[in-house]
Amino acid sequence: MRRGLKKKIRIIFLNSAFFRNPVPVAALSIYPVIAAGYSLQNAVELSLLFLFLSVPVGFLFCLIGEMIPLWVRPAAVLAASAVFYLPAARLLESMIPGAVAALGMFGPLMICNSLILSRANVYAPSHIGWAVAADTLGCAVGFALVICLTGAVRGLWLSGSVRAAEGGVSLPFFGLIFVGFLAAFLQWVNRRRTLRTGKRGGRP
Amino acid sequence: MNLTEMKPPFIRGETSVASMMRDMLFALTLLLALPVVRYGPRPAVAAALTVLVCVLCELLFTLMQTKTTGLSDGSAAVTGMVVALLLPVNAPLWLPCAAGAFAIAAAKAPFGSTGRNPFNPAAAGLAFAAVCWPQLVFSYAATGSGPLPLFGDCAVQTAPSPAAVLKQGLPPNILPFEMLWGNFAGPAGATAVLVVAACGLYLFCKRVAQWEITACFLLVVIVIAALFPRAVFDPLSSVKYELLSGSVLFCSVFMVTDPVTSPHTTAARCVYGLLSGALVMAFRWFGAYEQGAVFAVLLSNAAAPVLDDLVFRFRGWGGELADA
Amino acid sequence: MQRGIKLEQHKAESLLHPVQELPDAAGLPPPKFFRAPKGRPDWEAVLRAAEEAEITDEFEDVPLAEKLRRMRRAGVSLALACCVDEDPYTTSAMAALREQTDGVIAGLALAARACGAKKSEIAVADRREKKEILRRSPEAKLVVAGTRYPARALLRRSLQAEGGKAAFVGAQACAALAAAVSRGEAQHDAIVTVAGSGVEIPRNVRVRIGTPLRHLLDFCGVHERTRLIVTGSSVTGRAVTDPSVPVTAATRCVIAMLRPPRYKTYACIGCGRCSRACPRGIVPWRIYQEMERSRPDPLKLLNARSCIDCASCSMICPSGLDLAAAVKRAAAIMESGDLH
Known part of the structure; x- marks a missing residue:
């Protein structure tokens, strides 16, 4: 592979996974994080499900996305997502037995995950395979990071030595505030990076 | 002569943000008097601790954001006092501190501190405490519990507050005299109705609080209480009990009149008062907790900028007296 | 609803003493004289006299002749002699009215003639001032402007609400106009209030126009440790850093402060x-x-x-x-x- 392409792929991956992580930055796929991300167990299961679902959908739409007219593409993406949910759930069940049942309604809700859908609709059809692969894996890693962090913190609060906040912390409002602070942290990191590259005067 | 250069104006009016905060702090400290008399120094200790935690949080965030220590206005102290006064006297001491820390760290500092917060920080802190620890926030010590231990947990007998009794649809069984002087189970500073009213008058005269909001708020509460009593009694008793129970009067004087989070034009302020009064009664009727005033305040805060924009759209962007 | 703001007044001390005469500084030219118009001058003659006497309106710092011409073009129907000092420290206009009541009245009538105004009145700050002036000159027509800042704008709004246009002419300019028309005297001095924390005794001083500020400061005993000197008005005036600037007709007040005021800035709290x-x-x-x-x-x-x-x-x-x-x-x- 050409060296320039390798560098670009690396940048795409890092952006989706960390620096422009779509969950805090673009508020995509917020619902699973705030509603279901209150324990580490949930978080790991949901991240695996996300990975198993987004890779085939992204791959499919990279191949045939251009051929589908614009007005029918959202419906096609949703249909494809639903179809690929079954093997993904089966794969998750075989890795962690009892996971799909434990997730309750949040498992099937992954079908309409806004991050998967938006990437498949807009990004996958118009980019080359390597870019789509890097972006999809990056999004999966980014989502996993955010939801696992949220799940760990809230799970710790709920069960740890800090006097249990029973219902409160598992409610969505706390997740939203937590993701907000993550977004602020990311902004700070990005600002430091711009300052540093500005000082160096070179490419990031 | 060593003369300095300066831009006009060279004199100012006497009111400054710091002086307004000092007035509010004075009024809030007056409210501590009766609980201290009844329950010992514990309410004062709780208030002092909360104020300390709030001030420390504000210092920390100012350091992080601007790299200087800016503690020139007393708004963090006011937030701390309001939070401490709306929690029960027998609450464990970490509860008001946690609520105060949330109020500053999540509802005030990230938006830019004084003047830029869209939500009332004290209301946000109390809502957080109410949602996370509802049993602790709504269990009040029975009257006559005597002096409570200064630190550590209080194992006292709790009594249902009039707001809880009303929520179940029964008339509260308290003498009117007791209700006026706050000798019943309720939040630390919100029970002594006469003192709250006196503090309110003081703040209105000094123009620290806006009287239009309080007037419209209480008007709506009175009308709804008279038309839809929650228990079987006549409208006058309904109005009396609704106003004297819970934190409605306290919120109407100290929370809803916060100039930063309420609209800035007079017409919008009246509408805001009506809206928050209606929301308070809605929360009392249909809400999950016995006191819904803080949630009503938060919802109205969200509507405040919209109200201002509506007034400007109707009136033109100039103001009423635009002439030559 | 009352507009404007209430400012804490510091006027009483400077009005206790009569206006003092400042001895001329060295190097000042003698006062100029010209040929006064004969008999009862018409409006053009009054304007010419105002030009030759080089009279400046002390509130707007424009030549009086130009201001009167502008008032005539605008069709002003009510000419007001401005004997109101909005600034809480200044009393120079009030002192001018008290000491030269007849001159101000005569000058106001001339100014009304010059700009074509049918009515003319003297604007004073409050009812006590009105009683004081009526005592000295019972036929004077006075109107009370109120003590809220900015008094002149609020008075003009309330007068114009009844119809017609009103405009202000400075009290000292009126007196100088009367002197110019009757004696052919050019405007050569002005009343200046010296006040503030850097002055022991606040007072009004009659100063020759062109006197260096330093001369006035020394005469009034302004403290050496003064850090801020403001001329014109403590609200809309200018801070002076070089004490050798000359006093003009529009100086009106010199406020010396020992400590420059320091105000903390916060974000807007939306108080309205x-x-x-x-x-x-x-x-x-x-x-x-x-x-x-x-x-x-x-x-x-x-x-x-x-x-x-x-x-x-x-x-x-x-x-x-x-x-x-x-x-x-x-x-x-x-x-x-x-x-x-």
């Missing part, structure tokens, strides 16, 4: 005091909010141009914001027509 105080109905906090953006929307700055620069908004703001400057910037945007 500024919009209540503005005498022109502007909403300064909204304009300030709009100007803080990188691209202010001109449609939301609609009446910024009616600002009269009284700075009531900046004075009343508890957060210490410079609202007057923001409104001025907004007015400049509207004026330039740069509506992108």
Whole structure:
């Protein structure tokens, strides 16, 4: 592979996974994080499900996305997502037995995950395979990071030595505030990076 | 002569943000008097601790954001006092501190501190405490519990507050005299109705609080209480009990009149008062907790900028007296 | 609803003593004289006399002749002698009225003739002042302006509400006009109030125009450790850094402060005091909010141009914001027509 392409792929991956992580930055796929991300167990299961679902959908739409007219593409993406949910759930069940049942309604809700859908609709059809692969894996890693962090913190609060906040912390409002602070942290990191590259005067 | 250069104006009016905060702090400290008399120094200790935690949080965030220590206005102290006064006297001491820390760290500092917060920080802190620890926030010590231990947990007998009794649809069984002087189970500073009213008058005269909001708020509460009593009694008793129970009067004087989070034009302020009064009664009727005033305040805060924009759209962007 | 703001007044001390004469500084030219018009001059003759006497209106710092011509063109129907000092420390206009009551009345009549106004009245600050002046001159026609700042704008609004146009002419300019027409005397001195924390005894002083400020400061015993000297008005005036500047007719007051005032600035807390105080109905906090953006929307700055620069908004703001400057910037945007 050409060296320039390798560098670009690396940048795409890092952006989706960390620096422009779509969950805090673009508020995509917020619902699973705030509603279901209150324990580490949930978080790991949901991240695996996300990975198993987004890779085939992204791959499919990279191949045939251009051929589908614009007005029918959202419906096609949703249909494809639903179809690929079954093997993904089966794969998750075989890795962690009892996971799909434990997730309750949040498992099937992954079908309409806004991050998967938006990437498949807009990004996958118009980019080359390597870019789509890097972006999809990056999004999966980014989502996993955010939801696992949220799940760990809230799970710790709920069960740890800090006097249990029973219902409160598992409610969505706390997740939203937590993701907000993550977004602020990311902004700070990005600002430091711009300052540093500005000082160096070179490419990031 | 060593003369300095300066831009006009060279004199100012006497009111400054710091002086307004000092007035509010004075009024809030007056409210501590009766609980201290009844329950010992514990309410004062709780208030002092909360104020300390709030001030420390504000210092920390100012350091992080601007790299200087800016503690020139007393708004963090006011937030701390309001939070401490709306929690029960027998609450464990970490509860008001946690609520105060949330109020500053999540509802005030990230938006830019004084003047830029869209939500009332004290209301946000109390809502957080109410949602996370509802049993602790709504269990009040029975009257006559005597002096409570200064630190550590209080194992006292709790009594249902009039707001809880009303929520179940029964008339509260308290003498009117007791209700006026706050000798019943309720939040630390919100029970002594006469003192709250006196503090309110003081703040209105000094123009620290806006009287239009309080007037419209209480008007709506009175009308709804008279038309839809929650228990079987006549409208006058309904109005009396609704106003004297819970934190409605306290919120109407100290929370809803916060100039930063309420609209800035007079017409919008009246509408805001009506809206928050209606929301308070809605929360009392249909809400999950016995006191819904803080949630009503938060919802109205969200509507405040919209109200201002509506007034400007109707009136033109100039103001009423635009002439030559 | 009362517009304007109430300022704490410091006028009583400087009015206790009569106006003192400052001995002429070295190097000043002698007062000029010219040929006074004969008999009862018509309006053109009055204007010519005002020009030859080089009279300056002390409130607006423009030549009186130019101001009267402008008033005539605008069709002013009521000429007011401005004997109101809006600034809380200044009493020079009040002292001028008290000491030269007949001169001010005569000058006002001449000014009314010159600008074609049918009515003329003397504006004083409060009813006590009105009684005082009526005692000295029972036929004078007086109108009370009130003590809220800015008194002149508020008086003009209430007078114009009854119809017609009103305009102010400075008290000292009126007296100088009377002297010019009757004796052919050019305007050569002005009454200046010297007050503030850096002065032991606040007082009014009659100063030759052109005297270096230093001479006046030494005469009044202004403290050496004064850090701030303000001329013109403590609200809209200028800070002086070089004490050798000459005193002009428009100086009106010299305020010496031992400590320059330091005000803390906070963010706007939305109290609405500024919009209540503005005498022109502007909403300064909204304009300030709009100007803080990188691209202010001109449609939301609609009446910024009616600002009269009284700075009531900046004075009343508890957060210490410079609202007057923001409104001025907004007015400049509207004026330039740069509506992108």
